[in-house]
Amino acid sequence: MNNVLAVGPFKEEQKKRLEEAGKGCSFRFCADFNGAGVSPEEIASADVIIGNLTPSRINESPRLKLMQLTSAGADAYVKPGVLAKGTVLCNSTGAYNKTVSQHAFAVTLAMQKKLYLYRDNQNEKLWRDEGEVGSIADSTVLVMGLGEIGIAYAKMCKALGAYVIGVKRRPSACPEGIDEVYTMDALDEVLPRADIVFSILPGTGATYHIYTAERFKLMKKSAIFVNCGRGDAVDNKVLYDALNSGEIAAASIDVAEGEPLTADSPLWGLKNLFITPHVAGFFHIPDTLEIITDIACHNLKAFLSGGSYRNIVDFSTGYKA
Amino acid sequence: MNNVLAVGPFKEEQKKRLEEAGKGCSFRFCADFNGAGVSPEEIASADVIIGNLTPSRINESPRLKLMQLTSAGADAYVKPGVLAKGTVLCNSTGAYNKTVSQHAFAVTLAMQKKLYLYRDNQNEKLWRDEGEVGSIADSTVLVMGLGEIGIAYAKMCKALGAYVIGVKRRPSACPEGIDEVYTMDALDEVLPRADIVFSILPGTGATYHIYTAERFKLMKKSAIFVNCGRGDAVDNKVLYDALNSGEIAAASIDVAEGEPLTADSPLWGLKNLFITPHVAGFFHIPDTLEIITDIACHNLKAFLSGGSYRNIVDFSTGYKA
Incomplete structure (x- = not known):
C-alpha cells in the first residue's frame, strides 16, 4: 500500500477529493503548512508527500516517489540532499496566479497613488495633500518574468491602459497582452523606459542579485519597483541605497533577502518603501x-x-519543465 | 471688451489655448486654485470666470455671464446668493473621470489586500501575516452613482473579473460594463449582496446622509465601503459606529462630513478606516x-x-443638465 502524507490547511471537501484521487492509499493529513506535526517515521514511510514539508526533514528519503509541492517556487527542494534521485518533484505553478498577480497589482496602484504616505499621515491625524500621483493608464510597465503570474499581472495593467514591456529568459513570440517582449540581455536597454518595474523572477542562479546598484541608476528617478518574486533578486543594501538616495521614487517588496526581515533592518524605516511580509x-x-x-x-x-x-x-533550473 | 478671469494652475501652453479660444477678450490669470490673489474689483468686472473662485466672493455679480468651474461638483455654486439669475454655470464633469476612478479603484484593491494594516505593521517593524484577503475577481461590487466616474470605476472592476451592480437616480438600460442596474428605491435590496460598496454620489438633497446606520447593518459584515463622492452622504458618527462595531469590515473615505477633518475627530484612529484627504x-x-x-x-x-x-x-439638481 502507498502512503500519502498531505500537509497544509486542506478543507474537508478537499481532503475527500484527494482521498478519492488516491483510492487505495493510506492517508495522513497534517494541517500545518510545513508539516511540523509529522514524525520522522511518517516522512520516511511516505511514498507521496503533498505540501511543503520542511526540506531538511526529507533527507533523500528512498521510499519517496512523488513530492507534490503546494508552492510555485521549488528552489529549496532542488538542492542536493533534499530529494533522492528518482523522486518526481511537482510544483503548484498556476495556483498562485490570481492571488499573487492581484496583490502585485493592488500594490502597484497603491504606490502610484501614494497610499502608504496617506496612511502614515492618517496616523498623525494629518489632512495633507501629497501632490502629484501616477496614472496606470499613462504608465509603461516592465514585467520581469513572464510566467503565468507575470502575464496575469500584465493583463491587469493592460486592461487599465498601461503600455507593457515583458522580459523573459527565452526568446518567444510576444504573449497576448504584452506590447513588447525581450530576453534578459536587453534588460539594461528597457529599464530606463519603465515607470513601474515589476519583478516576479524565480530564485535561480541567473536571477541572484540581478537588480544591481547600476541597474537602479538606469531606472527613472520617478520609477516604482515592485518585487513579488524572490528576495535575493536584490541585495537589501542595494535596495536601501537606491531608495534612500532617490535613484528611484519608491518600492514595494513582498519578499526580502533573508525572511523574516529582522527588526534591525534599516529597510523598515524607509518612508518610500512599502513592505508586506510574503503574503501575496x-x-x-x-x-x-x-x-x-x-x-x-x-x-x-x-x-x-x-x-x-x-x-x-x-x-537543473528549478522551473516547471 | 469681455473680461475673462481664469483661476487655477494652468500651464503656459494651456493659457495660450484659452487666450486663443477667447480671442479679443482681456485675460487675468491667477494660479491659486480658489483665486485668493484676485481683487474684488477684478471679480466684479469679470464677464467670464474660469475656475473655482471662492463662491462667497462672487456675490451675484451682475456682470458675470459664464461661470466655468474646474470642478465636477457644483453644489457650492447653486446655492442662493452666489450666482445672479442669468449667469450660465458649467462644470468640468469628465475631467476627473480618470483620476477619481483610478484613485477609488486603487483604494478598493488596497483595502481588499489589507495594505493599510501592513503599512501600520511596517511602522512597528512587524513581519506579521494578516490572513485572508479579498479577491476582486470574486467580488460583487455595488457602484452608487453611475455618472462617468462611476462607470469608469465599474469598467475597471469588471476588467478584473468582478460582478458589478449599479445604482442610479433615473431608470435606464444597463450601461456597458455593468451587470445589473437599479434605481435608488432598490438600494436596501442590493446592499446585502455587495462585497464592495463604492459611493460616487454628488452632494444633493437626495443623497444627504443616505448611508444610515440601518443601511450599514444591511451590508455584509465583510463589506468594504469606499466613499469618493461627497462627505455628507454619511454622518461621521454613523460611519464611526459602523466600523467600530464591526457592522462592516473596513472603509476608505476621500471625503468627510466637514473637511478638513479636525484632529479631534475619532475617525482618524479607527484601525479599519483608511483616510485620504480629498485628493482623488x-x-x-x-x-x-x-x-x-x-x-x-x-x-x-x-x-x-x-x-x-x-x-x-x-x-435645481446641481448636476450637469
Whole structure:
C-alpha cells in the first residue's frame, strides 16, 4: 500500500477529493503548512508527500516517489540532499496566479497613488495633500518574468491602459497582452523606459542579485519597483541605497533577502518603501487551495496509474519543465 | 471688451489655448486654485470666470455671464446668493473621470489586500501575516452613482473579473460594463449582496446622509465601503459606529462630513478606516487640467459666438443638465 502524507490547511471537501484521487492509499493529513506535526517515521514511510514539508526533514528519503509541492517556487527542494534521485518533484505553478498577480497589482496602484504616505499621515491625524500621483493608464510597465503570474499581472495593467514591456529568459513570440517582449540581455536597454518595474523572477542562479546598484541608476528617478518574486533578486543594501538616495521614487517588496526581515533592518524605516511580509501568495484567497487540490489530485492519479504528471520541476533550473 | 478671469494652475501652453479660444477678450490669470490673489474689483468686472473662485466672493455679480468651474461638483455654486439669475454655470464633469476612478479603484484593491494594516505593521517593524484577503475577481461590487466616474470605476472592476451592480437616480438600460442596474428605491435590496460598496454620489438633497446606520447593518459584515463622492452622504458618527462595531469590515473615505477633518475627530484612529484627504480629484494627474482646458475653450467660444455650451449645470439638481 502507498502512503500519502498531505500537509497544509486542506478543507474537508478537499481532503475527500484527494482521498478519492488516491483510492487505495493510506492517508495522513497534517494541517500545518510545513508539516511540523509529522514524525520522522511518517516522512520516511511516505511514498507521496503533498505540501511543503520542511526540506531538511526529507533527507533523500528512498521510499519517496512523488513530492507534490503546494508552492510555485521549488528552489529549496532542488538542492542536493533534499530529494533522492528518482523522486518526481511537482510544483503548484498556476495556483498562485490570481492571488499573487492581484496583490502585485493592488500594490502597484497603491504606490502610484501614494497610499502608504496617506496612511502614515492618517496616523498623525494629518489632512495633507501629497501632490502629484501616477496614472496606470499613462504608465509603461516592465514585467520581469513572464510566467503565468507575470502575464496575469500584465493583463491587469493592460486592461487599465498601461503600455507593457515583458522580459523573459527565452526568446518567444510576444504573449497576448504584452506590447513588447525581450530576453534578459536587453534588460539594461528597457529599464530606463519603465515607470513601474515589476519583478516576479524565480530564485535561480541567473536571477541572484540581478537588480544591481547600476541597474537602479538606469531606472527613472520617478520609477516604482515592485518585487513579488524572490528576495535575493536584490541585495537589501542595494535596495536601501537606491531608495534612500532617490535613484528611484519608491518600492514595494513582498519578499526580502533573508525572511523574516529582522527588526534591525534599516529597510523598515524607509518612508518610500512599502513592505508586506510574503503574503501575496499563501492561501489567502479561497481559489488557491482549490487549484492546488486539482493539481495534487491529477498527479496522485498519474502516480497510481502511470499517467503523465502536471507541473514537473526540472532540477537543473528549478522551473516547471 | 469681455473680461475673462481664469483661476487655477494652468500651464503656459494651456493659457495660450484659452487666450486663443477667447480671442479679443482681456485675460487675468491667477494660479491659486480658489483665486485668493484676485481683487474684488477684478471679480466684479469679470464677464467670464474660469475656475473655482471662492463662491462667497462672487456675490451675484451682475456682470458675470459664464461661470466655468474646474470642478465636477457644483453644489457650492447653486446655492442662493452666489450666482445672479442669468449667469450660465458649467462644470468640468469628465475631467476627473480618470483620476477619481483610478484613485477609488486603487483604494478598493488596497483595502481588499489589507495594505493599510501592513503599512501600520511596517511602522512597528512587524513581519506579521494578516490572513485572508479579498479577491476582486470574486467580488460583487455595488457602484452608487453611475455618472462617468462611476462607470469608469465599474469598467475597471469588471476588467478584473468582478460582478458589478449599479445604482442610479433615473431608470435606464444597463450601461456597458455593468451587470445589473437599479434605481435608488432598490438600494436596501442590493446592499446585502455587495462585497464592495463604492459611493460616487454628488452632494444633493437626495443623497444627504443616505448611508444610515440601518443601511450599514444591511451590508455584509465583510463589506468594504469606499466613499469618493461627497462627505455628507454619511454622518461621521454613523460611519464611526459602523466600523467600530464591526457592522462592516473596513472603509476608505476621500471625503468627510466637514473637511478638513479636525484632529479631534475619532475617525482618524479607527484601525479599519483608511483616510485620504480629498485628493482623488484635484489636478494630481496631468490629464485633468488638459481636459478642463478643452471644456473651458469650448465654452469660451460658445460664449463669444452664441454656440451651445458643454456641461451646463441645472441649478435645481446641481448636476450637469
